[in-house]
Amino acid sequence: MLPYKELAQLDKLVHEPARLSVLTALSACTLAEFLFLQDLTGLTKGNLSSHLAKLEKAGLVFIDKHFVRKKIPQTTIRITSDGRAAVERHWRQLESIHRAIQQQGAHNDKRSSTV
Template identity: 55%
Template sequence: MAAEPQLDLGAIDRLVHEPARMGILSVLDGVAETDFLFLQRVLGLTKGNLSAHLAKLEAAGLVTARKAFVRNVPQTTLAITPAGREARVRHWAQLERVRDLGRPPG
């Protein structure tokens, strides 16, 4: 009898897998860039929560943040990096493999 296929759960990128961070990467992947407040509204996160997740993604090189003042009001513009786009795509492919393991053969 053939061995059941297995998934290496350790291979799943925990940084990307966290729901808020996956949401951030997914939204940013659909736009050239956006501002902090738009991302906050779309994802329904608090400012502090969004800031914490963005800091982790930025430290990993998955997003960039550009800070400026527009009419004396601070504005943060965010974008996904090529590495962030690749991490998001790779993560979805891993999730699809998990789904496929549950399907009956044939």
């Protein structure tokens, strides 16, 4: 059986490309500044803010807004343990699905070459 149905059942909150990019970047560091994430992902401020709000609402990231030297606004984002688990699970699922599809394809190639 091919795992194509599993692709349709992936966590859509995590699977959305911009959010997957953000979560993957955050999983590689302790915290990131908003502007760094914006530059890294290539998202606009509004788009990144929107995606971060969805991730925060789901408990996958923590957003801290504060001022540096009482004047300069700074927003930092941390991935939560739930967020880290979700993105790691997502990548494992994608790898497993990809491996299964490749194996099925190799199996079909062997079958068609013997005919």
